[in-house]
Amino acid sequence: MTTLIIAPPPTPNGDLHVGHLAGPYLAGDVYARMLRGEGQGVLYATGTDDSQTYVVTSAAKLNLTPEALCAQAARDIQDTLKLTGVQVDGFAPFDERYRATVLAFLTPLFEQGKFEWRTVTFPYDPVRQEFLVEGLVGGTCPVCLSGSRGGLCEACGHPNNFMELLDPVSTLHPRHPVEGREARILVFPLERYRAQLEAYYARQEGRWRPHILQLVRELLAAPLPDFPVTYPVTWGIPSPYPGTEGQVLNAWVEGMPASMYCSATAGEAGGLSPEQAAALWEDPQARLVYFLGFDNSYFWGVVHLALLMAHGGRFVLPDVIVPNEFYELEHEKFSTSRGHLIWARDLTRDVPRDLARYYLALTCPEHHRTNFSRSALEKLTRERLLVPWAGLQRHFVPDGTGPLPVTPAGQDAARRMAERLRACYALETFSLTRLADTLTQHLQRLYREADEARAQGHAPSGDLWHQLRVLLHLASPLLIDATASLLLDQQQPWTALLDESSVTPFALPPLVPEPALA
Numbered sequence: 278m279t280t281l282i283i284a285p286p287p288t289p290n291g292d293l294h295v296g297h298l299a300g301p302y303l304a305g306d307v308y309a310r311m312l313r314g315e316g317q318g319v320l321y322a323t324g325t326d327d328s329q330t331y332v333v334t335s336a337a338k339l340n341l342t343p344e345a346l347c348a349q350a351a352r353d354i355q356d357t358l359k360l361t362g363v364q365v366d367g368f369a370p371f372d373e374r375y376r377a378t379v380l381a382f383l384t385p386l387f388e389q390g391k392f393e394w395r396t397v398t399f400p401y402d403p404v405r406q407e408f409l410v411e412g413l414v415g416g417t418c419p420v421c422l423s424g425s426r427g428g429l430c431e432a433c434g435h436p437n438n439f440m441e442l443l444d445p446v447s448t449l450h451p452r453h454p455v456e457g458r459e460a461r462i463l464v465f466p467l468e469r470y471r472a473q474l475e476a477y478y479a480r481q482e483g484r485w486r487p488h489i490l491q492l493v494r495e496l497l498a499a500p501l502p503d504f505p506v507t508y509p510v511t512w513g514i515p516s517p518y519p520g521t522e523g524q525v526l527n528a529w530v531e532g533m534p535a536s537m538y539c540s541a542t543a544g545e546a547g548g549l550s551p552e553q554a555a556a557l558w559e560d561p562q563a564r565l566v567y568f569l570g571f572d573n574s575y576f577w578g579v580v581h582l583a584l585l586m587a588h589g590g591r592f593v594l595p596d597v598i599v600p601n602e603f604y605e606l607e608h609e610k611f612s613t614s615r616g617h618l619i620w621a622r623d624l625t626r627d628v629p630r631d632l633a634r635y636y637l638a639l640t641c642p643e644h645h646r647t648n649f650s651r652s653a654l655e656k657l658t659r660e661r662l663l664v665p666w667a668g669l670q671r672h673f674v675p676d677g678t679g680p681l682p683v684t685p686a687g688q689d690a691a692r693r694m695a696e697r698l699r700a701c702y703a704l705e706t707f708s709l710t711r712l713a714d715t716l717t718q719h720l721q722r723l724y725r726e727a728d729e730a731r732a733q734g735h736a737p738s739g740d741l742w743h744q745l746r747v748l749l750h751l752a753s754p755l756l757i758d759a760t761a762s763l764l765l766d767q768q769q770p771w772t773a774l775l776d777e778s779s780v781t782p783f784a785l786p787p788l789v790p791e792p793a794l795a
């Protein structure tokens with residue numbers, strides 16, 4: 278069985294900041310590394326979402342063409358994933374195959390009449406004679422009254438379509454008047470999938486994080502809106518369907534085929550043939566997992582899901598969606614336009630990346646907004662990671678005397694510890710924060726026990742060495758550099774360690790690379 282992990286392709290209107298990293302990308306990486314460590318099949322993939330109108334608005338502000346911005350941002354994002362240790366198996370390019378994959382997914386739905394024609398009214402700028410959708414229009418969310426862009430409100434997660442945004446304003450030309458104007462477009466009538474969506478979500482109740490389930494309940498309490506498949510704007514993939522001349526595909530309708538293309542890119546990188554890789558989502562044994570920002574839940578959890586359902590069982594449906602909330606910087610929202618952000622690559626330049634990953638895990642916004650603070654990073658990584666680690670380095674020193682025996686009591690303690698840590702990795706209880714916390718608890722415990730042994734004149738026993746070794750394997754998806762030299766070879770799952778009846782003391786690598794001697 279292969280687990281297909283998708284982190285949503287970021288909009289290529291800039292590099293990744295720390296908020297992105299603390300959201301889906303680190304979580305997906307840690308989960309993927311855990312599965313790899315257990316010897317399970319996994320393909321973790323992402324790409325870029327070039328069709329978003331946000332590319333157009335960002336490029337205008339930067340005085341770049343949207344194409345140039347996309348190309349630069351795609352390179353930056355891939356570099357940043359590498360620098361932060363987010364090890365994706367595939368990063369899909371936005372190329373001709375991408376477009377072909379999108380059309381291969383949508384065209385059968387068009388031909389089978391799964392899309393319908395609607396004449397709807399959009400916000401329209403009469404000066405520039407342009408329709409305003411998605412990132413091109415701002416206003417007030419009709420559900421929660423926050424400021425919102427078109428299509429979706431980041432604050433409450435509810436969609437808004439057509440003229441639903443209150444007080445619509447052009448993002449690029451805010452002084453221009455905005456009026457309503459009709460256009461005939463293709464829509465995907467979500468309400469047709471109500472019964473299937475309700476049955477699907479009845480199965481997820483209690484298994485997934487509560488906020489996304491709350492959103493779905495709220496959405497299902499009213500007729501589901503029609504989802505616009507095409508838009509009368511110019512940025513995006515041109516719609517090939519007769520009657521939609523001059524329109525493009527809504528970027529959000531690309532989500533599923535784009536994700537399939539991401540998985541396929543990963544599959545091909547891993548040695549699958551293009552045909553095998555393209556069919557990964559058609560394997561009923563595959564397990565599909567998304568990590569994503571809560572603000573995208575409506576698309577991934579309703580629209581995309583219904584689009585998969587519209588294919589009548591051809592594709593696997595997501596097993597678990599793990600959403601995250603917003604991460605704040607010094608108690609204010611990350612903002613690219615105000616420069617209130619820390620780029621993920623800058624963080625890993627300033628702070629050893631194991632420490633950065635530990636702090637982001639400890640504070641990431643799993644259930645509500647949380648905060649990144651430079652002073653807290655220094656305090657918490659010192660107290661909860663560096664100090665216990667240095668203590669362990671003092672006590673656990675290999676003295677060259679061969680393997681030490683591990684007693685059943687030592688194996689038992691390691692198993693109990695492993696069980697608690699594995700609960701942090703299990704998707705239904707997935708928590709990077711608890712993982713970081715539990716890790717610290719056991720680093721401190723093993724230090725304390727070794728300290729007590731030293732006080733009585735003993736070196737750490739085989740039982741303590743065994744527990745330390747198991748702990749480091751369980752920490753390895755998060756602390757990637759400090760544990761790299763200790764890991765079992767790739768063929769052997771770490772769980773094989775649990776039954777070992779002896780352990781050879783090893784040198785505990787430093788958490789912070791030691792400065793080169795002058």
Ligand SMILES: [Zn+2]
Pocket residue numbers: 418419420421422423425430431432433434435
């Ligand atoms: Zn809202």
